[in-house]
Amino acid sequence: MLRLVYSLLWFVVLPVALLRLAWRARKEPDYMHHVGERLGLYGGLPRKGPWLWVHAVSxxxxxxAQPLIDALLSAYPRHRLLLTHMTPTGRQTGAQLFGKEPRILQCYLPYDVPVLVRSFMRYFAPQVGLLMETEVWPNLVRGARKARVPLFLVNARLSxxxxxxxxxxxxxxxxxxEDLAGVLAQTPGDAQRFRALGASAVQITGNLKFDMQPALAGVAVGEQLRKFIATGKVLAAASTREGEEPMLLDAFSRWQSLAGNVPRPALLLIPRHPQRFDEVAAMAARAGFSVKRRSALDLNVIQLPLSADIILGDSMGEMAMYFAASDLAFIGGSLxxxxxxxxxxxxxxxxxxxxxxxxxxxxxxxxxxxxxxACLxxxxxxxxxRTAASVLADPARLAEMRVHAQTFAGLHRGATSRTLAALATALESSSVANPVA
Incomplete structure (x- = not known):
């Protein structure tokens, strides 16, 4: 009964969802691209597989998903990979990572309406579906089961x-x-919570993000950017969310009263959502800071040292570059x-x-x-x-934390191979044949 009520509500909400796309398109025009795919209309896309399907919302x-997708493409060379998203930024990230891979097709997943889910399943008929992290929708899960598509929640987390x-x-x-074919959880705590909700086939495979390899080109650009920064020290504020920047800018403006005689570093400010780049740049300027935008910097041309108080990270897909340019990084969404x-x-x-x-x-x-x-x-x-000033003023402590950070990241690798092994039985039984050893 609850599923029926949920599905009926979707028919009421669907026009509102489409209006919301138009509203968001005021700042992000890409929200009005490929709208038909959100309604289960895929007529212009190739349908011949066989398909391995990975859903990565944003x-x-x-x-x-990158290390897992690379491993799937290598292990199953006779298959194509369908990569679905819900946001334009997710789709853009997929294009940046996999745009040169001819075996990958990107599109939007439809809204969670039974008839739209059926359209998606019938068009592509994926042999297996992998939902990344948290993206579980009732009609999608039931629709996959009815279509006999084994559906797994991978890299799964549940707070x-x-x-x-x-x-x-x-x-x-x-x-x-219960309708899921399996849940591959990041941690024992996640696994325990999924079991308590009714998931039966739960395994702990670790966090795929530890297997992500930073782009070497991005690291090199970050090191180049660092050479231009006049202050000598760089504090990154990465993936900041709405409401956090005013707090950060206010505290940064009072650096000397908070940090004493420790010289103020350059602040590399990187908002999480691209539609807020202009807003945050204006906010920093109103607060009296000099601001340089990454999009206005040509790092291939010799420049005078950047003496700006704040460098705004207004680009997508360059987080490795920003971290490589920084001594210390605050991770946003946590204030x-x-x-x-x-x-x-x-x-x-x-x-x-x-x-x-x-x-x-x-x-x-x-x-x-x-x-x-590795973290404070x-x-x-x-x-x-105050903490940033204390760490930046102590070269030995900073060097020690750098070693701890890399050691921490290295100790937790291996989730990709564990995930692939956990999926192997289901992939084999779902006619995903002839993997490469």
């Missing part, structure tokens, strides 16, 4: 807060998780109760990290990084600046 999930919210649906949630963002990429590059009090979306990775000495937790923006 940027973070798409990047996390205690999300568990409590989902558990309120009782048997309806249990039925949905406010938003759950935090991924700290693993920074650690992989040997950049120590600071996080705020709210990291429930990446709880295990954050606690492990703190225990390893702060309570607010003022403490962030």
């Amino acid at each position: 940027v973070g999930e798409t990047r996390a 205690p807060r999300s568990f409590r919210r989902t558990a309120r649906f009782g048997r309806a949630a249990a039925v949905m998780y 406010l109760p938003l759950g935090g963002q991924n700290l693993i990429e920074a650690c992989t590059l040997g950049t120590p990290v600071l996080v705020g009090p709210h990291t429930f979306n990446f709880a295990q990775a954050t606690e492990d990084a703190i225990t390893a000495g 937790r702060v309570d607010n923006a003022d403490e962030l600046m």
Whole structure:
């Protein structure tokens, strides 16, 4: 009954969802591209497979899927890979990572309406479906089961807060998780919560993000950028969310009162969402800071040292470059109760990290990084600046944290091979034949 009510509500909400696309397109025109795909219309796309299907809703999930997608393409050379998204930025990230791979097709997943899900399943008839991290929709899961498509939740995570919210649906949630062919969880805590919701085939395979390899070209560009920065020290504020930048800018403006005689570093400010780049640049200028935008810098041309207070990271797909240019990085989404963002990429590059009090979306990775000495937790923006000053003023401590960061990242690799092994039986039994050993 709950599923029926949910499905009926979708028919009411669907016009609102389409209007929301138009609203968001005011700042991100790409939201009005490929709208038909969101309605299950794929007539212009090739349908001949056989298809392995990976769903990565947005940027973070798409990047996390990269090592798994590379492994699937290598292991199953006779198959094509269907990569679906829900956001334009996720689709753009996929194009950046895989645009030269002819065996990959990108499109949007349809809204979670039974008839639209059926259209998707009939058109592509994937032999297996892999949902990245958290993206579980009731009609999608049921539709895959009806179409006899084994559907797995991979790199799966479920925070205690999300568990409590989902558990309120009782048997309806249990039925949905029972319909999954399997759940490959990041941590023991995630696995325990999925089992409590009704998932039966649960394994712990680790976090694919530890297997992500930073682009060497991006690292080289970051090192080049670093040469131009006049202050000598760089503090990154990466993947910041709405509401955090005012707190950061206010504390940064009071650096000397908070940090004493420690020279103020350049602040490399990188908002998470590209539609906010202009807004954050204007905000920093109003606060009295000199601002340079990454998009206006040509790092191939010899330039005078950048003496700007703030360098705005207004580009997509260059996070490795930004971390390579930084001495220390604050990971956004954690000053406010938003759950935090991924700290693993920074650690992989040997950049120590600071996080705020709210990291429930990446709880295990954050606690492990703190225990390893790669990460420090702060309570607010003022403490962030004081802690940053303390670390930046102590070369030996900074060097030690760099070693700890890389060691932490290295110890947790291997999720890709464990995930592929866990999927092997289902892939074989689903007519995904002739893998390469």
